[in-house]
Amino acid sequence: MDARGLPPELNDWFAARGWTPRRHQLDMLAAGRAGKHALLVAATGAGKTLAGFLPTLSELIEAPGEGLHTLYISPLKALAVDVQRNLLTPIDEMGLDIRVETRTGDTPHERKMRQRARPPQILLTTPESLSLLLSYEDSFLMFAGLKTVVVDEVHAFATGKRGDLLALALSRLQTIAPGLRRVALSATVADPDGYRAWLAPHGDIDSVALVEGEKGADPDIAILLPEGRVPWSGHSGVYAIPQVMAEIETHKTTIVFCNTRGLCELVFQNLWKVNDLQLPIGVHHGSLSLEARRKAEQAMADGRLRALVATASLDLGVDWGDVDCVIQMGAPKGSSRLLQRIGRANHRLDEPSEAVLVPGNRFEYLEARAALDAVEAGELDVDTFRPGALDVLAQHVMGVACAAPFDADALLREVQGALPYSALDAETFDRVLNFIADGGYSLRAYDKFKRLTRTPDGLWRVTKPGFVAQHRLNAGIIVEAPMLDVRFKNGRRLGKVEEHFGSQLSPGDSFFFAGMALEVERVELTDVVVRATAKPARIISYTGLRLSITSTLADRVRRFLADPGEWARFPDDVREWLEVQQRRSRLPEPGQLLVETFPHEGRHHLIVYSFEGWNAHQSLGMLVTRRMEALGLKPIGFVANDYALAVYGLEKIIDPAALFSPDILEHEFVDWVQGSALLKRAFREVAIIGGLVERQQPGKKKTGRQVTFSTDLIYDVLRKYEPDHLLLKAAWADARARMTDVGRLAHLLDTAAEQMVHVDLDRVSPMAVPVLIMIGRETVAQGAAEDAMLIEAEVLAEAAMRVD
Known part of the structure; x- marks a missing residue:
């Protein structure tokens, strides 16, 4: 060993x-x-x-042995495969007898069986696969000698439900192997102590050393402005496709990031139309088949692609050294996300990563500029740690029971060792146990919900073996919308589309998917059978929440608006836009809530510039229109973006303050959530995660409709007979915290009365144009519809920018 602690081989x-x-x-x-x-x-x-694995490699060099030594946990299957490829290189070059294998949902069954019987020294896996491993009787033997767990990209999941599951799994592993050492890696952490506490057993933050790396070269980031103009409307950046193609042509390898899967397919198709040099370009997102994703990943690793159009499926850690440019289509929505994506270029600490941002509209230009400033200042988005979800805890407890009978008190102490559950009390834990034992008061008459039994010796055990198989078949935290497989007639699968989209398709319809134009031959119960076509095609759409602008970037955008001294940095048309807004209406100061009212096309409009993100604004739009209805203001509808909410109706709004008050969350919000499909969708997710409803049965998979029917039926029974049921409470927490961004919404409403500045105008203002143009066009525009939208935006902008 040398003076630095390295074995001679290393x-x-x-x-x-x-x-x-x-x-x-x-x-x-x-x-x-x-x-x-x-x-x-x-x-x-x-x-x-390599830093995370150095202790492992050193120990295995100095004391070779069989058995599992190190677990590596990745948020992405692709990352686990990529790390295996990069870890095998030094192991092979040093001639070490160390086996490295991956285990994810994509791993063949035979290999999974062998890994449990004869595990490799290093196993690369995901939180879900680890949780499943812990549900087997032989997990105690498999993990007894475990020395190290390495959690990569810890920021990507520590604060969500996958983080809850992993924190519980770490506590279980610590019980099985008390000497276990925990390691976490990240490039983008604003609150290191928060993550140290999450990583530490029983919150002992002092047991976790903080190691900080050297600062790398500052990234080289530019904002792409074709012909120096920024569009009034849109959020995709497709207006700049020729310039994006030019960037691809002048770089060795480029990753083009998009914020949604639909936009990913749209951008790919538009790039292909202008790809005059016929450069090899790929597409990669989470709904594509494993085969398609692996093919694209391998082509990138081999240097056979000039560009890859991707979503967050490639945000994290995949190390392709030939990537020398990253392009972000649309606004990045957060400084941490932008930094993460920029990091995909170069992968060398002493060379700057090159990135290009393509803002979709003028507000997005301000956001892009704010993101650049935040990255330069080293200001990252702060993650919020919240109490662990009870549906995740229920799944974990069932997995523990599948491995062996357990003592409730001992398991509670173990669970409390995980930060998300450190404040869990015995009464709540008992409710979780009783829920697994009989489904709850309203469901206890049905044997299918009696999964656990307490025996005379005081231990909890699984009621019958069938429940063990059911748990392993259905365990998992990621609950997607019901999906249909897209396949050719010969059986080759291309990936999945949401059932909501697939059910609208008929034979002869065509859509873009997996980089191809596909024509529907027939729609079956679980499949959409297609063939390749040259027919004009539509862009696929997906439901789910959009990425919202973070508070960090929103605050910087607000400061831009309030400081004309910053405007000299902006393009002429953006600067003129703000100057005319200042003359025609006003610009909000930090801490002010600007509300504009004006007539337009026979309707009365109200625009709220609250900068709280799309998700919060969607909820606010629902609530405000309900209150307008109650006040006789005859609302027609609303549209929203990350920066503003536009509500329109038949009556003039004289007093906007009457529409915004904190009690809207106590009255309209509760009524709306309980009366909408929102809570039912949340319940569907927690019922699946909590094990109340299975997605799959041996030999067959339920359709999305069947699962939804089952969860809706149980939901209605519980609402009627047991409104305080554990899963209803969990669903309500999900609906509030995740689906509506209620924290940002509550802050906005709490301060609205004292911060509101109302400006009544005779016509549309410049700052209202980007959101107003969205009325009637909530989906991604394309082709002729996009041209019409741009023309309408220019007409509306002409009226808005006129100074009389």
Whole structure:
């Protein structure tokens, strides 16, 4: 061993490559030698993965042995495969007898069986696959000698339900292997102590060393402005497709990031239309088949693609050294996300990553500029840690029971060792146990819900073996909308579309998917059978929440509006837009809520510039129109973007303040959520995660309609007979916290009365144009519809920008 703690094999390997271990890599090795847990925060390209594995490689070199030594947990299947590829290189070059394997939902069954019987020394997996492993009787034997768990890209899931599941799994592993060491890696963490507490057993933050990497080269980021103009409307950036293609042509390899799967397909098709050089371009998103995704990933790894159009499916950690440019279509929505995506370029600490932002409209230009400033200032988006979800806890408890009978008190102490559940009380835990045991008061007459039994010795055990198979078949935290497989007649599968979209298709219809134009031959119960076509096609659509602008960027955009001294940095048309807004209406100061009212096309409009994000504005629009209805103001509808909400109706709104008050969350919000499909959708998710309703049965998979019918039926029974049921409470928490951004909404309503500034105008204002143009066009525009939208935006803008 040399003075730095490296075994000769590792020292020689570094030397052969002309490398010197970085300080943070050696610090991670020292933490490992000392047996300390560790959080590494280091820039992309700093060798984080190798740093995380250095203690493992050192220990396996010095004391070779069989059995599982290290678990690597990744949020993405693609990341696990990529790390395996990059980890095998040094192992092979050093000639080490170390087996590295992956285990995800895509791993063949035979390999999974072998891994449990004879595990590799290093196993790369996901939170869901780890949780399933812990549900087997032999998990105690498999994990008894485990030395290290490495959690990569910890920021990507620690604060959500997948993080809850992983935190519970870590507590279980610590019980099985008390000497287990925990390691977490991330490039974008605003609150290191928050993540240290999440990583630490029983919240012992002092047991987790914080290792910080050296600062890398500042990224080279530009905002793309074709002909120096920024559009009034849109959010896709497709107006700049020729310039995006030119960037691809002048770089070795480019990743083009899009914020949605539908936009990903749209951008790919538009790029292909202008790809005069016939450059190889791929497409990658989470709804494509495993085969299609792996094919694109391998082509990138081999350097056979010039560009890959992708979604968040490639946000994290995939290391392709030939990528020298990243393009973000539309606004990035957060500084941390932008930094993460920029990090996909170069992967070298001492060379700047090159990135190009393509804003979709003028507000998005301000957001893009705000994101650049935030990245330059090192200001990241702050993550919020919240109490663990009870449906996730129920799934975990059932998994523990599948492995072996358990004592409730001992399991409660173990669960409380996970930060999300550290404040869990015995009464709530008992409710979780009783829910698994009989489904709750209203469902206890049905044997299908009696999954656990308490035996005379006081232990809880699974009632019958069938429930064990049911749990393993249905466990998982990611609950997608009901999906249909898209396949050719010969059986080749291309991926999945949502049942909502697929059910609208008829034979002869055509749509773009997997980078191809496809014609529907027939729609079956679970499949859409297609063939390739040259017919004009529509862009696929997906439901679900959009990414909302973070508070960090929203605050910076507000400061831009209030500080004319900043405007010199903006393009002429953006600067003129703000100047005319200032003359015609006003610009909100930080802490002010600007509300404009004006007539337009025979309707009365109200625009609220609240900057609280699309999700919160959607909820606010629902609530305000309900209140307008109650006040006789005859609302017609509303539209929203990240920056503003536009409500329109038949009566003039004299007093906007009457529409915004905190009690709207106590009255209209409760009535709306309980009377809408929102709570039913939330209940469907928690019922599946909590194990009340199975998605699959041995030999067959339920359709989305069948699952929805089952959950709707149970929901109606519980609402009527047991309104305080555990899962109804969990669904309500989900509906409030995740689906409506209610925290931002509550803050807005709490401060609206004292912050509101009302300006009554005779016609539309410049700042209202980007949101107003969305009326009647909520879907992604394309082709002739897009041209019409741009023409209408220019006409509306002409009226808005006229100064009389």
